[in-house]
Amino acid sequence: MFVRSVIAGLLFASAACAPALAETGTGTFQVGAVVLPTRPAERAHADFPVPLQGRKLTTDRFGGSWYVPNSMQDTAAFYRDAMPQRGYRILSEQSGDNAVHLHWERDGERVEIRLQPVLGDAAATRMIFSANAG
Structure with a gap:
């Protein structure tokens, strides 16, 4: 599209x-x-880490979104630790008060993780995961 x-x-x-x-x-x-041809990144989907108590909200063939009951910064720290353990190298990171975007690569598969704070009193994050292979 x-x-x-x-x-x-x-x-x-x-x-x-x-x-x-x-x-x-x-x-x-x-x-x-x-x-450029793209297809879902099957390996990235198979071993994508989700923080404890993360709850899937949506799904599609390239990824999905989750509700994570942690702050946006804590969720970003989780991925900065978990992704290299799975063999990913970071391509870029943009951090601000209202969003964190992390881009990773492993064996031709690219992963984008977008984090946004959930409105309200509780520290919570909406996490959007997208992965494709070229």
Whole structure:
């Protein structure tokens, strides 16, 4: 779905530029796209760690979401410890007050973990897991 939106945007942009190029009488404009194949990362799904008392909320073929009864920072610390133990290396981490994004890689499988605090008085986190293999 995302790839279709990007391609549609590129085609719209090229159509918008066409009248300007026609008026000048010179120039060329080319649009290309590379769509990388993705498939669910079966190994990542099989051994993905979930903190104790984590409760699955949603699922799809690339991952799902969980409710974790820990703070966002404690949940991030859990993954910083658990993922390297499973052979993953961290690719990037973005941390802020309202979100933590962790990106990991192992043997061609990429894992993204997004953490967001749950609104309310209790320290809790919504964790979104997505994994694919190229």
